[in-house]
Amino acid sequence: MLQATNLTKNYSGHPALTDLNLSVAPGEVYCLLGANGAGKTTTINLFMNFIQPTSGEVMVNGLNAQALETKKYLAYIPENLNLYGNLTGSENLQFFAGLGGAKPDKPASEKLLESVGLQPEAIHKRVAQYSKGMRQKVGIAIAKAKQADNLLLDEPTSGLDPQASNDFARLLRDMKENRVAILMATHDLFRAKESGTHIGIMKAGILVHSLKSDEITLTELENLYLETMKAESHAKTNY
Numbered sequence: 618m619l620q621a622t623n624l625t626k627n628y629s630g631h632p633a634l635t636d637l638n639l640s641v642a643p644g645e646v647y648c649l650l651g652a653n654g655a656g657k658t659t660t661i662n663l664f665m666n667f668i669q670p671t672s673g674e675v676m677v678n679g680l681n682a683q684a685l686e687t688k689k690y691l692a693y694i695p696e697n698l699n700l701y702g703n704l705t706g707s708e709n710l711q712f713f714a715g716l717g718g719a720k721p722d723k724p725a726s727e728k729l730l731e732s733v734g735l736q737p738e739a740i741h742k743r744v745a746q747y748s749k750g751m752r753q754k755v756g757i758a759i760a761k762a763k764q765a766d767n768l769l770l771d772e773p774t775s776g777l778d779p780q781a782s783n784d785f786a787r788l789l790r791d792m793k794e795n796r797v798a799i800l801m802a803t804h805d806l807f808r809a810k811e812s813g814t815h816i817g818i819m820k821a822g823i824l825v826h827s828l829k830s831d832e833i834t835l836t837e838l839e840n841l842y843l844e845t846m847k848a849e850s851h852a853k854t855n856y
């Protein structure tokens with residue numbers, strides 16, 4: 618469970634995020650949309666405790682995100698996942714899952730990587746030879762190994778081809794069915810509508826709209842997004 622209450626982050630007095638209220642329950646996928654600089658990464662970084670809030674509260678499974686204990690409940694996949702290029706996919710998985718205290722043995726790591734759709738012949742190749750989509754699959758495998766209750770994704774499908782992006786969406790669906798709470802920043806309206814149970818549209822650090830994805834068609838979402846980006850006012854409105 619992820620929860621932000623009146624969450625605000627300023628940088629030298631400049632607001633990056635203002636008064637965010639948001640919750641993501643187990644089995645929900647909350648997709649954050651918004652232009653560059655809207656505050657999406659700031660939100661994710663606050664949940665990860667990479668940065669501290671100026672005011673307000675950010676909670677993971679009911680604990681303040683600043684508590685070290687929350688790390689075991691969180692998995693994180695950024696746009697460009699940092700893996701060790703000179704290690705294989707399987708070795709990276711063992712290493713990074715091991716950091717979270719959930720190191721799979723070799724057969725278990727092979728099974729996990731196969732379960733996320735990595736080609737069996739790639740599993741023992743050096744990651745330096747992997748495509749971006751393959752690296753993101755290793756990221757999902759690490760998250761699965763960790764069995765974290767919450768998954769934070771920062772533009773994970775950016776730059777993936779449609780097939781890889783589709784594979785990734787399937788993996789998210791599996792995690793959702795396993796009751797993981799997922800918060801994803803994305804620029805992809807189609808994926809947000811398809812994979813999200815909830816969609817938020819941010820502008821200039823404010824969550825302007827928050828809606829259930831089954832309340833809106835893709836065309837309506839696109840129109841709402843474009844209107845929001847055009848609108849002068851940043852005032853919070855209800856859809």
Ligand SMILES: Nc1ncnc2c1ncn2[C@@H]1O[C@H](COP(=O)(O)OP(=O)(O)OP(=O)(O)O)[C@@H](O)[C@H]1O
Nearest residue numbers: 628632633651652653654655656657658659660802
């Ligand atoms: N370390 C920092 N110091 C100062 N300002 C920052 C810092 N990090 C982010 N900001 C500012 O905070 C605001 C929100 O940035 P953020 O990275 O959260 O946006 P975003 O929605 O993730 O954008 P993008 O789609 O480009 O990733 C921007 O105005 C940005 O310039």
